[in-house]
Every structure is written in structure tokens, then in C-alpha cells.
Amino acid sequence: TNLLDITSQHFFTAAQNLNLDDEDKQSYLAPYINSSIPELNTFIKVLLDRNPDPSCLDDIANIFEKWMKDKNSQVRICSALIMEKTLDSYIKSMKIGGEAPSKFHQTGSMLGKVVPRCIDSNAKVRETCVNILKKILELACIYETLTIPEESAQWMKDLMAIREKIMVDDCDEIVVIAKQIANIIAMRLSNQQYVTFSKALL
Numbered sequence: 049t050n051l052l053d054i055t056s057q058h059f060f061t062a063a064q065n066l067n068l069d070d071e072d073k074q075s076y077l078a079p080y081i082n083s084s085i086p087e088l089n090t091f092i093k094v095l096l097d098r099n100p101d102p103s104c105l106d107d108i109a110n111i112f113e114k115w116m117k118d119k120n121s122q123v124r125i126c127s128a129l130i131m132e133k134t135l136d137s138y139i140k141s142m143k144i145g146g147e148a149p150s151k152f153h154q155t156g157s158m159l160g161k162v163v164p165r166c167i168d169s170n171a172k173v174r175e176t177c178v179n180i181l182k183k184i185l186e187l188a189c190i191y192e193t194l195t196i197p198e199e200s201a202q203w204m205k206d207l208m209a210i211r212e213k214i215m216v217d218d219c220d221e222i223v224v225i226a227k228q229i230a231n232i233i234a235m236r237l238s239n240q241q242y243v244t245f246s247k248a249l250l
Contacts, residue, residue, distance in 0.1 A: 049095065049108060052092065063123045063126050064123055085126060092133070093141075096108075116128055121170040124165070131180055152187050159241075159245055164249070178211045
């Protein structure tokens with residue numbers, strides 16, 4: 049993951065220039081940034097395929113955490129999209145049963161870090177981070193029940209409904225959505241995860 053950290057540093061430092069007033073620089077940089085995202089996703093997938101363990105996912109998530117709260121909205125969008133794809137790759141490569149853990153101990157801390165981004169000032173960040181939140185809860189469910197959660201589950205339907213509304217620009221509506229997200233987390237988070245969730249959120 050050291051190489052991933054270095055690569056991410058270069059990538060996001062370049063992405064920070066996408067909000068500059070210099071349109072020529074933006075038009076030059078944007079195609080390279082966009083074409084680099086799939087390459088970064090592929091690199092992360094290889095790391096997870098080689099070590100499909102919660103600790104590896106935790107290391108990767110920690111690398112992207114600081115970029116997901118960067119003041120530059122383009123950086124937040126890129127990091128959220130990469131984190132969403134990372135969780136996709138992990139779900140496809142993860143080991144369950146046997147010697148695998150029966151709990152996803154990162155649930156509380158990962159949720160605590162992503163929840164503020166679900167009410168981000170940028171609509172695309174909000175939408176992507178609701179997807180991330182959903183995937184974290186899916187992971188926890190898979191580890192604890194050894195089954196993939198049904199799309200018909202009420203909390204899954206509630207999150208999908210939130211995702212449809214999250215692009216709204218009305219601040220009052222976003223506050224309502226935040227309360228709905230809080231209710232879902234309260235129902236899904238185990239007691240032992242509340243402490244880590246609260247610490248990460250604060």
C-alpha cells in the first residue's frame with residue numbers, strides 16, 4: 049500500500065488543479081485525470097485480489113480518507129468514485145466463512161468517515177457516498193450472516209430512495225435526508241460499533 053499512497057499523492061495533487069480558473073490547464077489535465085482513474089482502480093483491485101482481508105481494505109480506505117474531505121470538490125468526487133469501486137472490488141474478492149472474520153470490525157469507523165460526505169456541498173459527492181455507505185452496510189451484513197442482503201430489505205430500499213433524492217440542492221431537504229441516514233445507521237449498527245462510529249464521526 050505504500051506504492052498506492054505515493055501514486056494517490058501524485059494523482060490527487062494533479063486533480064487539485066481542476067478547479068483553477070485557467071481553462072487551458074483544465075482542458076489539458078482533465079483527460080489525463082479521467083483516464084488515470086480506471087488505472088488506479090485496476091491497481092487497487094490487484095492489491096485486494098492478492099490480500100482480500102479487512103485489514104488491507106482498511107489500509108486502502110485510510111489512504112483515500114484525507115482526499116475525500118479535501119476542500120477541492122473535484123478531488124472529493126474522484127476519491128469518492130475510487131472508494132466506491134474499491135468496495136465493489138473487495139466484495140467480489142472477499143473471503144467469507146472458514147478462517148475469515150465473522151464481523152466486519154471496520155463498519156463503525158468507515159461509516160463515521162463517510163457520513164459527513166453524504167451531506168457534502170457537492171451533489172455528486174453526496175450521491176457517490178450514499179452508494180459507499182450502502183456497500184459498507186452490505187459488507188457488514190455479508191460477514192455477519194454469510195449472505196448477500198436482499199434488495200427487498202427495507203434498509204436497502206430506504207437507501208436507494210435516499211440516493212434518488214440526494215442530488216437536491218435544498219438545504220432543508222438535505223437535513224431531512226441526513227436524519228433518514230442516521231435512522232438507517234442506528235438500526236444497522238451493532239452496539240460494539242457505536243464507539244468507533246462516534247469517534248470517527250467526531
